[in-house]
Amino acid sequence: MKNVKLFLILFTLTILQSCSSSDDSGPKTPDTPVDPFVNLIITTKTPSYDHNNNVVLTGGNLSTTLNNDSYNVGLCYSENPNPTIGGNSYTANSSNLNGNTFESTIYGITLGETYYLKAFVQNYETGEVKYGNEVTFTQNLDLNTGLVKNISTTGFSVEVTVGNNLSTNVERGVCYSTSQNPTVNNQKYQDATNGSGIFTLNIDGGTLSPSYYVSPNTTYYLRSYVQYNGQYYYGNQVSFKSCGYVGGSGGYVFYDKGETTNGWRYLEAAPSKLQTTSFSYFRWVSTSCTANTFLNGIQNTIGTGFENSVIISNFCNYNSVGATMCMNTSLNGQNNWFLPSIDELKELYKLKFTNLITFDNVDLLSSSQSSNSLCFAININTGNSFTSNKTNQFQAWQIRRF
Structure with a gap:
């Protein structure tokens, strides 16, 4: 009997052990795949500019490969931070996914704008x-x-630099106005050429019946411009004041270099012709000197009248000599007057059309020479320069530089 009970106990333990070792968790199902979009990391590509086509090349890199049929990829951009595909942002065209990367192209950007x-x-x-x-x-x-340089009562000159990224422009020039931020709808002056590089525009009406590109004694604002890819772009703004205003000695400023070099910037004309106690007409050189002499160092250009006058005065220091008397006759507390060179005299002549100065209908003497026996003068009626014997008599007009 005891043997039977022992058998039953051992049999029961064996069955229980067998059951406990069997898999009672039921049939397994495959794991659900994780959506790659959930943990996706996107890196925006560093943009680069193609100036030949005026486009920006960029795009995105992905942390994993996506199915191109299930996802739309692209790039959004704006002039304001945090662009999105809605609102006031723009969406750039993108190519299809290529593994885990894609390209995007931004067309028609505005140069100088931050995106x-x-x-x-x-x-x-x-x-x-x-x-x-x-x-x-x-x-x-x-x-x-x-x-802005070479400012007169009629015009000016200005140098403009156009970079290589604007080399395919179809028009370039400057625009100016009495109001700030001028555009091509204001006064403009177009260069005869286009492309990139440095170019200078000389905007002046000359001396013969001068055209007034500016009004005398007026402040202007000026910007360079180019027309590029169907759009006008403008450079930085500068300002200048046209000549024809009263200078420090009571005369009229008729020329402005635009900057101070060699100790001066402005040329000022006396308010009236040179008149001394003995003379109202003057010679280039006195008959008491050797008239048939070519003086070395005499020049024609703007800014050389003072040096010309010193050379002439040192050579022929007589009261009948125009250069000598311009330097020796003080006016309104100033004693730095001289006889203008022929190019300075041409600029002075433009004051005639401002009605600031009244010229007699006579010729004016310059401090420039043409040859041993000939000097330069200007016809006050026409503005034409001509040569005449150095001992002939002319009216003279004092100018000073400061």
């Missing part, structure tokens, strides 16, 4: 959008308006 860019991926099924990091991009305009 904020972010690559994005959108789930077609859910509409959910994920964005990459934000990057900024600015393509410099590279258009510089230089210093």
Whole structure:
């Protein structure tokens, strides 16, 4: 009997052990795949500029490969931070996914404008959008308006630099106005050529019946411009004041270099012709000197009248000599007057059309020479320069530089 009970106990333990060692968890099901969009990381590509086509090349890199049929990829950008595919942002065209990368192209950007860019991926099924990091991009305009120089009562000159990224422009020049930020709808002067590089525009009406590109004694604002890819772009703004205003000695400023070099910037004309106690007409050289002499160092250009007058006065220091008496006759407390060179005299002549100075209908003497026996003078009626014997008599007009 005891043997039977022992058998039953051992049999029961064996059955229980067998059951406990069997798999009672039931049939297994395959693991659900994780959506790659959930942990997707997007990196916006560093943008680069193609100036030949005026486009920005960029795009995105992905942390994993996506199915191109399930996702929309692209790039959004704006002039304001944090662009999105809605609102006031723009969406750039993108090529199809190529593994885990895609390209995007931004067309028709405005040069000089700062843009904020972010690559994005959108789930077609859910509409959910994920964005990459934000990057900024600015393509410099590279258009510089230089210093306005050679300012007169009628015009001026200015140097402009156009960069290589604007080399395919179809028009270039400057525009100016009495109001700030002038455009091509204001006064403009177009260069005869186009392309990139440094060019100078000489905008002046000359001396023969001068055309007034500016009004005398007026402040102007000026900007360079180019027409590029169907759009006008403007360089930095500069300002200048046209000549024809009263100078420090009571005369009229008729020329402004635009900057101070060699100790001076402005040329000022006396308010009236040179008149001494003994003479109202003057010679280039006195008959008491050797008249048939070519003086070395005499020049024609603007800024040389003072040096010319010193040379002439040292050679022939007589009261009948125009250069000598211009230097020796003080006016309004100033004693730095001299006889103008022929090019300075041409600038002085433009004051005739401002009605600031009344000229007699006579010729004016210059401090420039043509030959041993001939000097230069100007016809006050026409503005034409001509040569005459150095001992002939003319009216003279004092000028000074400061």
